[in-house]
Amino acid sequence: MAGNSFGNIFKLSSFGESHGKALGGVIDGCPAGIELDLEIVNKELNRRRPGQSEIVTQRKEDDSVEFLSGIFEGKTTGTPIGFIIVNKDQKSKDYSHIQNSYRPSHADFVYDKKYGFRDYRGGGRSSARETVVRVVAGSIAKMLLKDVKINAFVSSVGEIRYEYENTEINFDNIENSLVRCPDNKKSDQMVELIKSVKKNGDTVGGVISCIISGVPIGLGEPVFDKLHAELGKAMLSINAVKGFEFGSGFKGSTMRGSDHNDSFNADGTTKTNRSGGIQGGISNGMDIYFNVAFKPVSTIMRDQDSIDSDGNEVKVKGKGRHDPCVVPRAVPIVEAMSALVLADYLLLNRVSKI
Amino acid sequence: MAGNSFGNIFKLSSFGESHGKALGGVIDGCPAGIELDLEIVNKELNRRRPGQSEIVTQRKEDDSVEFLSGIFEGKTTGTPIGFIIVNKDQKSKDYSHIQNSYRPSHADFVYDKKYGFRDYRGGGRSSARETVVRVVAGSIAKMLLKDVKINAFVSSVGEIRYEYENTEINFDNIENSLVRCPDNKKSDQMVELIKSVKKNGDTVGGVISCIISGVPIGLGEPVFDKLHAELGKAMLSINAVKGFEFGSGFKGSTMRGSDHNDSFNADGTTKTNRSGGIQGGISNGMDIYFNVAFKPVSTIMRDQDSIDSDGNEVKVKGKGRHDPCVVPRAVPIVEAMSALVLADYLLLNRVSKI
Amino acid sequence: MAGNSFGNIFKLSSFGESHGKALGGVIDGCPAGIELDLEIVNKELNRRRPGQSEIVTQRKEDDSVEFLSGIFEGKTTGTPIGFIIVNKDQKSKDYSHIQNSYRPSHADFVYDKKYGFRDYRGGGRSSARETVVRVVAGSIAKMLLKDVKINAFVSSVGEIRYEYENTEINFDNIENSLVRCPDNKKSDQMVELIKSVKKNGDTVGGVISCIISGVPIGLGEPVFDKLHAELGKAMLSINAVKGFEFGSGFKGSTMRGSDHNDSFNADGTTKTNRSGGIQGGISNGMDIYFNVAFKPVSTIMRDQDSIDSDGNEVKVKGKGRHDPCVVPRAVPIVEAMSALVLADYLLLNRVSKI
Amino acid sequence: MAGNSFGNIFKLSSFGESHGKALGGVIDGCPAGIELDLEIVNKELNRRRPGQSEIVTQRKEDDSVEFLSGIFEGKTTGTPIGFIIVNKDQKSKDYSHIQNSYRPSHADFVYDKKYGFRDYRGGGRSSARETVVRVVAGSIAKMLLKDVKINAFVSSVGEIRYEYENTEINFDNIENSLVRCPDNKKSDQMVELIKSVKKNGDTVGGVISCIISGVPIGLGEPVFDKLHAELGKAMLSINAVKGFEFGSGFKGSTMRGSDHNDSFNADGTTKTNRSGGIQGGISNGMDIYFNVAFKPVSTIMRDQDSIDSDGNEVKVKGKGRHDPCVVPRAVPIVEAMSALVLADYLLLNRVSKI
DSSP states (O other), rough: SSSSSSSSEEEEEEEEEHHHHHHHHEEESOOOOOOHHHHHHHHHHHHHHSSSHHHHHSOOOOOOEEEEEEETTTEEEEOOOEEEEESSSOOGGGGGGSSOOOOTTHHHHHHHHHHOOOOGGGGGSSSSGGGHHHHHHHHHHHHHTTTOOOEEEEEETTTTOOOGGGGGGOOOGGGTTTTTSHHHHHHHHHHHHHHHHTTTTOOOOOEEEEEEEOTTTTOSSSSSOOHHHHHHHHHHHSEEEEEEEEEHHHTTSSSBHHHOOBBBEEEEEEEOOTTTTTEEOOOTTSEEEEEEEEOOSSSSEEEEOBBBBBEEEEEEEOOOOOOSSSHHHHHHHHHHHHHHHHHHHHHHHHBOOO | OOOOOOOOOEEEEEEEESSSSSSEEEEEEEBBTTTTTHHHHHHHHHHHTTTTTTTTTOOOOOOOHHHHEETTTTTEEOOOOEEEEEOOOGGGGGGGSSSSOOTTTTHHHHHHHHHHHOOOGGGGGGGGHHHHHHHHHHHHHHHHHHEEEEEEEEEEETEEOOOGGGGGGGGGGGGGGOOOOOSSSHHHHHHHHHHHHHHOOBBEEEEEEEEEEEETTTTOOGGOOOOHHHHHHHHTTTTTTEEEEEHHHHHHTTTTTHHHOOOOOOOBBSSSSTTTTTTEEEEEESSSSEEEEEESSSSSOOOOOEEESSOOOOEOOSSSSOOSHHHHHHHHHHHHHHHHHHHHHHGGGSSSSS | OOEEOSSSEEEEEOOOOOOOOEEEEEEEEBBBBBBBBBHHHHHHHHHTTTSTTTTSOOOOOOOOOEOOEEEEETTEESSSSHHHHHHHSOGGGGGGGGBBBBBBTSSHHHHHHHHOOOOOOGGGSGGGGGGGHHHHHHHHHHHTTTTTTEEEEEEETTTTEEEOOOGEEEEGGGGGTTOOOOHHHHHHHHHHHHHHHTEEEEBBBBEEEEEEEETTTOOOOOOGGHHHHHHHHHHHSTTTTEEETTHHHHHTSSSSSHOOOOOBBSSOOSOOOOTTEEEETOOOOOOEEEEEEEESSOOOOOEEEBTTSSSSEEEEOOSSSSOOSSSSHHEEEEHHHHEEEEEEHHGGGGSSBB | OOOOEOOOOSEEEEOOOOOOSSEEEESSOBBBOOOHEEEEEEEOOHOOOOTTSSOOOOOOOOOEEOOSSETTTTEOOOOOEEEEEESSOOOGGGGGGGSSSOOSSSHHHHHHHHSSOOGGGGGGGGGGHHHHHHHHHHHHHHHOOOOOOEEEEEEEEETOOOOOOHHHHHHGGGSSTOOSSSHHHHHHHHHHHHHHHHHHTTOOOOEEEEEEEOOOOOOSSSSSGHHHHHHHHHHSSSSSSSEEEEEHHHHHHBBHHHHHHHOOOOTTTTTTTTTTTTTTTTOOOOOEEEEEEEESSSOOOSSSEEEBSOOEEEOOOEEEEEESSSSSHHHHHHHHHHHHHHHHHHGGGGGGGO
């Protein structure tokens, strides 16, 4: 209801402000008996971690997660998995300048209006730091989804676009790229662009693509809870996201039905996959793929026109250590949200027939 | 859970197959005291109705709604509003040819796999006929949202694209266009395209844009239930939708932060509106706007390769009366789903502070 | 949220007023593939039907249900099951005398305060007529629960109490008794009491007991959604219910642990069953049993002190045809609500482990 | 879904095992702007704390709560309130004797069957230690409900019963009594009984009564979510509870309507209050009152017949430090669950009319 929970059966409830004592989450509805590899959780956190390379924010957040419940002798027990990530390197004073001012295209203004006041330290609850909780939960979801492979990568930064066929991508290359683009040449260009944008005190947007294979047939609920609708909501809930398309996407809207339809092979697979692995909201066993558009980060190191809480015009300028481009660090977040949706829908599908 | 309900407080539960006895819905959580104008409900249904023009399906469905509860002396009572739309003109025999065959890019195959069998008459539950229920509920939601103006229109059909500034659109023109595009010239081109596509037994996709004004500041819940995430899910749940973008959308991913950020005016409005009326998932009082991409209708009047339920290769060809392009009739559906989201979030916002 | 839905996975949404056009419901989340025997639905409705005997209300409501969706070729399809019961014999004019007056111990006063006005015809939504919807849904739930036997019966009317051991009851006798008490002698006494109370224009309360066998081990969710907590809520949601106890119940509060504990047999059954088939909120395979207390019906054929909506003191007296005692007709309602809980928890238990 | 969350709008998600690292909770949906007095939280925790007197368990759990989020400058921010209670004095080795054995009338057996294995240390998730989380959340709920007075007390222990009229109780006396019975004489008798039971290695049950005043008119949702149904579920979800009755309760089932009905006064109050402050599931402004029956604690210091996980017959005997009677420490838990229900329904009622 109040927006801090995600999922129906496999359900994450998230809490925590960027500059509070800790962030954390509770996963309720995780089935008993999953063998957990906590190293994988840490590995995923490191992919999201600030300071991991020269093109991301240099904030230091060591982001170590502490599990508090729901795990016994290395396995999930079926009871809620509580966990926290203690905040250590918060520099709250970096934010005193915005205590009464509203940063353009941030949530400061609307939080003040909605709640009557706000925790102004670093964006409080609206900070992308919250996504650390999603990555922890998503890594648990991945362990439930063991035959499913979720691969997200950066397909564009600003105007630089990696054009590809789904089948030709070398997923192993993703983590070798600072920007998480599997094409070496495009990766270099993207890195250069981010560096130059950063030098100018500016930021730039990008697109993350995701390809998911090994999804069983039958995931997705009809009508309102179609699989792609829930995936879309999951992606749109990530900070800075402005758009979502799956399968043929916006380009599909320009096509003819005779070109767009996916004919069947005798084994139930399809000859093409413009459907993006989902038909009528239900997975058909083909690869699921989609794109997620991210706007440029709102915090820039330049003077901007704004107002304070009394309506006076003021200048606001970013301070502290911020990302010039969010997409490299958002790759594991896209994967985590995908995993949360699929884990939940896998369980939902267990009750669809007798 | 099983996918046939939408909303948290203002909640629609939908039921019915395209060729069953009736479709219907229950709205629970509609506040008491709303004065209902049932003429408006019928007007909205007529906008979605088959047979309304030469460019849509010629099926006859008179789609009259019967309200069964929750209304007394012209006002909502606060108890659930039940309603049905009786099916009258179903030609189930049009579908006997697909009883054991799977239409390409339809939900036939996945329903069979998910549920073990399916109601094969006209797509059953996966038919877009289900959206009639959404239009009824959305029109009630609109009556709760009286100061909010929701205007959807067709902005592209196939490769024909209406380029516009949000502020220059003449919304009054929409209903004068067969295709619901407010630009006369583009409208004519779109109509021609649809006619020629139809003549070829083919179909074509398109884009619906929506602009919403008068939204109070503060609607939207943080983190997972951001206003645009719920709008996105709502749109992606409509049959044939492949993509959703709001504000600057996919184009925003190519921009710099210094160009993208919306500076404030002294009154709290913003000088630009690339945010699309939503910041941090919460409405800021500016216009909300978004685009919804629809694929071409899957039923085409041509032979296609497919299989039957025993895995034999067969040819499938559309029969009956189908839309060559779905977007003209989908305009009121986009508005209805927008209204359902906004009504729900308006009520949710009542409990955000003491 | 607004109180008209019940269940998590197997979910009933109910609508309709006692004197509106129809009552009805939507069952979402019923698994596909259940073979339905609609005769059983009618049989259950007849057990709840007014006019079935001389000790219940003589209103005529033929209560025939019409299924509108979710069933194909005799089986559930996995899509929502919509159904309606058209109101035929409403005598709305019987209620004009209470349009502005509040019947003591009815919901008239609180509905007016909560919603601003009310549908005053026959109690509107607060009427026990709503339970017809529960009986329909419960009978579908019973078909999912085929190995589970749910037997409710009347164990007391007023001060007349049938004392029994769970194991000695002849369930086949229940439907032979006008009052649905399996003991012939007590049944006769109860019938006599109800007749004499009715003659005095008065009403009387009673207790329904329920014994459920064949429940699989493992149903029930820990902490807040314990099986008995959900059963308790289900029973307390039935009109006129004032109390719920299971297993040893209130009497158990007077006992010592050494007397109360259920020792195990080697096969995992227990030697006694004071737990009532539920330990820690989870079914242990033993019989589940509980008691439900019903107050006397509030509508009596005598003058009572009341007020009108302007605060003037008035006399109110029942008109029309009402039950002198609700428990005989409430037996199938108790069973229906039990079935709804168990069907839902059976499905929930499918996702408790990998 | 999985049973560890409670509430619709004001929603508590709980986690933690009795012998894990910590217990904790997340309150989502608490409105912004509530001034918090954290002293009150600690005071409530002390009322539930082990070791508080000679008649309760002598375990030492200092039960200090740490709030991690959702509070800023002494007020709730509208974002989720996360908190933990670190476990300090767990003696897990006290439980090695039950690793493979099932304690009679405990949840050991059913957890093993439901989840495939269990955290056997001290009952794990099924331990009443979980209720510490409820007390924290309930104390926040009380701060939202400032005009509502919730007073629970012990009305019976074993066969010793405090008979009273609601209006004659001196609530100030409750905390002066070791057993939390406001009548000095009965309190002494109850304390004596508990001491003698404890000396015998046995345990005893009891009843907690609760009287709530100052509840606004209109709380409660019709049909399934009646206020008393939710209160009943809340109480039945507390460990060891076997029954719930409100207003006239089970005794009401023996009465005549003419005696039971509550006639109105001119001001809308009622002359009697057998309804228990709730009519048709909605509060009418009169005092809400109810009784909650607790069974004797299952852990007794005597040999009992049981089995191990291989089905071998074994003897089980309690070890460690346990309560001889649970009701004195359960009083604040009953109040906490009452507060959670009322806070949630207070917020729900904000959306019942325009």
